[in-house]
Amino acid sequence: MCEDSPPRETLALLGDEHVQTILSVTSEQPMSANELSDTCDVSLVTVYRRLEKLVEHDLISEQDELAPDGNHFKKYKTSVEHIDIRLDQGDFKVNVRSSMKDDASDRFKRMWDNIRREDS
Numbered sequence: 860m861c862e863d864s865p866p867r868e869t870l871a872l873l874g875d876e877h878v879q880t881i882l883s884v885t886s887e888q889p890m891s892a893n894e895l896s897d898t899c900d901v902s903l904v905t906v907y908r909r910l911e912k913l914v915e916h917d918l919i920s921e922q923d924e925l926a927p928d929g930n931h932f933k934k935y936k937t938s939v940e941h942i943d944i945r946l947d948q949g950d951f952k953v954n955v956r957s958s959m960k961d962d963a964s965d966r967f968k969r970m971w972d973n974i975r976r977e978d979s
Contacts, residue, residue, distance in 0.1 A: 866951040869916055870944065877901055877909050882918065882937050889922055889934035910935055918955065 872878055880899045884890060892910060896903045913919035913935075920938040923931055941956040 866953040869953045870951065872912055872916060877905060878913065881909055881913065882939065885919060885935050886937040889936040891932055891934050
């Protein structure tokens with residue numbers, strides 16, 4: 860999850876039905892914005908707005924693809940494995956665990972951030 864994202868902002872994003880659908884279908888396979896628009900039966904503008912927020916919150920990843928005609932486009936894949944939501948003394952805590960493989964330094968940083976969050 861984006862470190863600067865307030866938990867309530869993340870919770871509001873996750874409460875959006877279009878976001879839930881996008882996360883669900885892209886957990887099965889990467890999809891382009893056009894494919895998402897068709898699959899989710901929503902406008903392309905709506906898809907792009909949701910994708911922008913999902914990328915910003917590290918809930919979805921972008922993959923550059925090359926079309927047969929030589930043009931580039933993006934496919935999107937859910938990058939969430941697990942979401943924990945805690946209510947701790949009146950404050951919501953949201954922890955998003957990525958399904959993407961990361962290196963040791965990323966795992967250490969995430970562990971350190973979790974320790975600091977628990978201390979605050």
